[in-house]
Amino acid sequence: MFATPAYAQAAGGAGGAFASFIPLILIFAIMYFLLIRPQQKKAKQHQKMIEALRRGDQVVTAGGLIGKVSKVKEDGEVEVELAEGVKVRVLRGTIAQVLNKTEPTAAG
Template sequence: MFVSPAYAQDASAAAGGMAAFGQFVPLILIFVIMYFLLIRPQQKKAKEHKAMVDALRRGDMGLTQAGIIGKVVHLREDGEIEVEIAKDMKVRMIRSAVVQVLSKTEPAANS
């Protein structure tokens, strides 16, 4: 009677390494799913926003995070822009505050 439980414990101890790996498989799968559903799309969206902000030019109409629509009148080197929101009303803001470009200006012809 005392010998059979000892054999059962010994068999499970030998397979313990494989069982420990089996416990981590769901965690690994959850991380992979989270990466493809959450992290990767956010990185792609941030990359697209950075490209859009880097492509801002004078004359572009943009929508800011505050919901203000204005025209870019001056681009500064320190990451700031001047946006005209009304006639003779200019506001300085950070470039990354522009969330959408509503209309792009045509590039100047090189003649």
Template sequence: MFISPAYAQAAEGSPSTLMSLLPLVLMFVVLYFVMIRPQMKRQKEHKAMVEALAKGDEVVTAGGLLGKVSKVGDPYIAVELANGVEVQMQRTAVVQVLPKGTVQ
């Protein structure tokens, strides 16, 4: 009641709406190239590695176990940890394929 209504006025030479959105757009572009794109690349490489698993490959699992792949199924693989000790696990639990001869 005591306050008069204020009206926004466009000042002379004010930046356009596009220019005010430019920093926001630039942040999303940087975010894409710094975080999203490398993560998608890692996922694609991991998927290719998991699909290429074969009997006899030496692997490291997400739990830190080292062993040789003894059986390959569709969703699961069997990993031989020691002489006669086999563990069945999901293929996606494999984090890394080691060079031949690493696991003794």
């Protein structure tokens, strides 16, 4: 005798269900291209910069210390000379920027 609103709305069919997901798909695509993808590119560039560290490079750490790389170790550490005779061990991941890059010497 009484028709409930739930039965009346169920007549939309499968096409209506897909149409309701289109805005969600578009939001995810926009989020990917505006947030996720640039962040991944920046992380790859940072990884390349860290792998290319060599002795003599002037670097800035994440803590804001500026120094010159005096030794590159294999266990993920770098020895940075902050001042004459003042050397600290720094994790490679905390190197934020390379200010002056030294050129590799030509083996002749």
